[in-house]
Amino acid sequence: MIEIKNLCKSFDNGELTVLNGITETIEKGEKVVIIGPSGSGKSTFLRCINLMGRPTSGEIFINGTDILSASEKEVNLLRQRVGMVFQHFNLFPHLTIRENITLAPVKLKLMTKEEADKRAGELLIKVGLSDKADSYPAQLSGGQKQRIAIARALAMNPEVILFDEPTSALDPEMVGEVLQLMKELADDGMTMIVVTHEMGFAKEVASRVMFMADGVIVEQAPPEEFFRNPKSDRLKEFLSKVL
């Protein structure tokens, strides 16, 4: 479904290399969790997949389409199929929760206002926040905001959702509710790529865990093996610090 070939990204005219040749394939239904020390390039990698950041070189194919040579219009169409959940939620503060969810489907003419409102109602039930439809983001807690951000991504019926450290900006007691919702999505069969520091989530939900450091994927394996039997010294050292 997603095929990445020799992806590189550097900043400041090549002085700072963040991604150093990543080649990877992600199949439909996979739940890939990416972990690694900060500065390892995991968020940058994730953001290249929907072109939130443009790679310096390499190729990305989504369902066979080469997105780096796609027109702007094609990229926008592609992004409709690839949802994203951000560390800082990025809800639209001037819109109600319902409008946050319905804005894109309605403005992109994928649904009528009525259909979108109905869908928003269903999604709000799914994320357990039906009573907040007419509230504004500022009236919600961090965990609630992130659940709404997930509902907003789901409203586009994406084929895959990218999670960019979805719980890193949350108070500890709110992490659980967001992870629980993500786990439910995983159980529903959603394809997910998750950058996170939550090792428990990786163990429980991932179909594959990737360890990134210094702009490359150092090691990857199914979670049991990944955590029980790390091969590289870099990963052993990392796990000894975080577990």
Place this chain on the structure above:
Amino acid sequence: MEFLTEFKDKLYETFIVDNRWKELTNGLKTTLLITFLAVLMGMVLGFLVAIIRSTHDKTGKLKFLNVISKVYLTVIRGTPVVVQLLVFYFVIFATVDINKILVAVIAFGLNSGAYVAEIVRSGIMSIDNGQFEAGASLGLSYPKIMMYIILPQAFKNVLPSLANECIVLLKETSVAGYIAIQDLTKGGDIIRSATYEAFLPLIAVALIYLVMVMILTSLVTKLERRLGKNDRN
């Protein structure tokens, strides 16, 4: 008592004789007309220029329009409004048979547009980049993100500054007399030269400006309060 009678006489002399109050009411109408049309023009122009400038800053597109916008901003903000008004009247439209009020609207509108543009641009740039990204991640195009996500928030943030710009413009139109437009200020001046009495007509003019500014200010405060409803915590 003698002072009061004298004051009454002066009031009568200044405003009632020869229907002189009409200089003020007609002048006020002209001032309001010029201000209203110039504000409209300035807002439209300012938003366009702001969108061009910030689109260029964010995406690198619209290079040519951006250069034109920059020249426009530099020239307008680098020269006094009175000079601009005179240039429009005596140079650019010198040979064209055109209504003076229209010339004033164009001059003040172009002038205000430059200031509005910078206000709105600062508003657009102050919106967190995450808002752009959230819109883009949903597949919205740049114009749609601008229209439905960025501009509504930017507009709210810069509303006080925009209102202030309207107030400034209302007062700046007082130089319209330079091209012999009989606006409010000129009206007061006409009374002054007819009665040789400066105090009453000029104070009256000042009061009228003041009242209008106060009304505008209170309207903006109301609007801000309404727009601020989603900031409640």
